[in-house]
Amino acid sequence: MLHLEVNGVLPLACQRCLDGIRFELDVDSLLELIPEGNELSQDELEDDTRDFLPVAGELDVAELVEDEILLALPVAPRHEKCGLPGAADAGERINPFAALAGLKGKPN
Numbered sequence: 710m711l712h713l714e715v716n717g718v719l720p721l722a723c724q725r726c727l728d729g730i731r732f733e734l735d736v737d738s739l740l741e742l743i744p745e746g747n748e749l750s751q752d753e754l755e756d757d758t759r760d761f762l763p764v765a766g767e768l769d770v771a772e773l774v775e776d777e778i779l780l781a782l783p784v785a786p787r788h789e790k791c792g793l794p795g796a797a798d799a800g801e802r803i804n805p806f807a808a809l810a811g812l813k814g815k816p817n
């Protein structure tokens with residue numbers, strides 16, 4: 710068995726507004742090491758409570774940690790509440806023609 714824990718905060722980009730999101734990473738996996746090529750029984754394949762990790766020769770721990778982190782990341786990180794870029798202040802955006810209207814009728 711291999712117990713893998715990875716904790717930390719990762720800066721991700723929101724897929725909607727492109728602003729930063731602090732993602733709290735919390736990986737806690739218990740992996741059962743099995744020799745690569747070993748057939749798993751049907752019971753083992755259907756058991757969602759167990760994670761099997763086939764290993765051939767030496768285990769590349771850095772690669773394993775990287776894979777586990779990538780699996781834990783959201784596919785499309787988003788803020789719970791946010792709009793498209795610029796959408797938040799669209800209602801208050803100054804109409805460029807409003808400034809021109811203000812100039813109308815003024816003496817040069």
Ligand SMILES: [Zn+2]
Pocket residue numbers: 723724725726727728787788790791792
């Ligand atoms: Zn956002």
